[in-house]
Amino acid sequence: MRIAVAGAGAFGTGLAISLAANGPVTLWARDQDAAMEMSKSRENSRRLAGHAFPENVHVTSDLGTLFEAETILLAIPAQKLGNWLKENANNLAEKRLVACCKGIDQSTLRGPVAQIEAHVPTAIGAMLTGPSFAADIANHLPTALTLACKDADEGAYLQACLSTPTLRLYLSQDVIGAELGGALKNVIAIACGVCMGAGFGESARAAVITRGFAEMRRIGKALGADPETLTGLSGFGDLALTCTSDASRNYRFGQSIGAAESFDTSTTVEGAATAVSVSNLAEKHNLDLPICRVVADLSAGKIDPETALATLLARPLRKE
Numbered sequence: 001m002r003i004a005v006a007g008a009g010a011f012g013t014g015l016a017i018s019l020a021a022n023g024p025v026t027l028w029a030r031d032q033d034a035a036m037e038m039s040k041s042r043e044n045s046r047r048l049a050g051h052a053f054p055e056n057v058h059v060t061s062d063l064g065t066l067f068e069a070e071t072i073l074l075a076i077p078a079q080k081l082g083n084w085l086k087e088n089a090n091n092l093a094e095k096r097l098v099a100c101c102k103g104i105d106q107s108t109l110r111g112p113v114a115q116i117e118a119h120v121p122t123a124i125g126a127m128l129t130g131p132s133f134a135a136d137i138a139n140h141l142p143t144a145l146t147l148a149c150k151d152a153d154e155g156a157y158l159q160a161c162l163s164t165p166t167l168r169l170y171l172s173q174d175v176i177g178a179e180l181g182g183a184l185k186n187v188i189a190i191a192c193g194v195c196m197g198a199g200f201g202e203s204a205r206a207a208v209i210t211r212g213f214a215e216m217r218r219i220g221k222a223l224g225a226d227p228e229t230l231t232g233l234s235g236f237g238d239l240a241l242t243c244t245s246d247a248s249r250n251y252r253f254g255q256s257i258g259a260a261e262s263f264d265t266s267t268t269v270e271g272a273a274t275a276v277s278v279s280n281l282a283e284k285h286n287l288d289l290p291i292c293r294v295v296a297d298l299s300a301g302k303i304d305p306e307t308a309l310a311t312l313l314a315r316p317l318r319k320e
Ligand SMILES: NC(=O)C1=CN([C@@H]2O[C@H](COP(=O)(O)OP(=O)(O)OC[C@H]3O[C@@H](n4cnc5c(N)ncnc54)[C@H](O)[C@@H]3O)[C@@H](O)[C@H]2O)C=CC1
Pocket: 007, 008, 009, 010, 011, 012, 030, 047, 075, 076, 077, 078, 080, 084, 100, 101, 102, 103, 132, 133, 134, 135, 267, 268, 270
């Protein structure tokens, strides 16, 4: 099977390097200059410096070359995925499209697989998600992820094709649960970063992780996710990683808010946009998601960390 990765950011690059252990991989970058530079230097110095490309990674900015693959991993940021799928829908028909991004689209409130289904209904949509930093994947460090696909046979096929000796994929048919886990853990990671940046302490962070996880389960239940999925790699697993590591951009973004420091706005921070989407979903489904709500306001600069803390602590006392 010819595999391609669309999106040559940190994650797309890490995945291409890792999957090259199984055979040739096409890595598509939208920017021609960036693709040429990567092809020549055999590394992605802009997004994942210091990780040399194996010989069988072919970098291109040519969409025709990308569409030669029957399986395409989509490592394009979640807020950009819908338009990209729409623009390329004709060439993506009937392909296996594996979303690798984590987020809920602000304008449609769809997760990545729902975006695939909406724009390319004949494609087989799947989701690859879970605890994994791009650099770890590129370094072939042991990593376990969830591969979610509604079609059990297609899922099993993708699981086999995309697992490597160090990248272990667990199979699920619960696409909604996998979408929600990856999207929501970024929101909670921002809250944890704020907590640490503002000096609220590690006990407070543990409370945010736990109560944030309760919000994840609440929205999962409302949208029909299997609760088991949220306790797995794509939910709890990724939450544990992202809420506790300086390597996470969502966490660092939160830290910068907490410490009132500047942050490079060109950095991909999926949780900021997703916090708004989740707040809108909460309203639509009449759900109480206070941490997600304050993260949306904090990210937009509408409130400061002390106000966020006061809002959360002023809530009525209740059962766990
Ligand atoms: N970096 C990581 O460790 C991990 C990232 N992810 C997810 O992967 C997704 C991508 O993140 P990264 O690669 O880390 O971000 P990144 O910021 O390193 O790269 C994003 C890439 O997307 C491309 N891009 C942006 N807009 C585009 C568009 N309209 N059309 C085509 N390409 C476009 C950019 O040129 C860039 O190469 C995010 O959803 C993220 O949550 C998931 C797991 C790990």
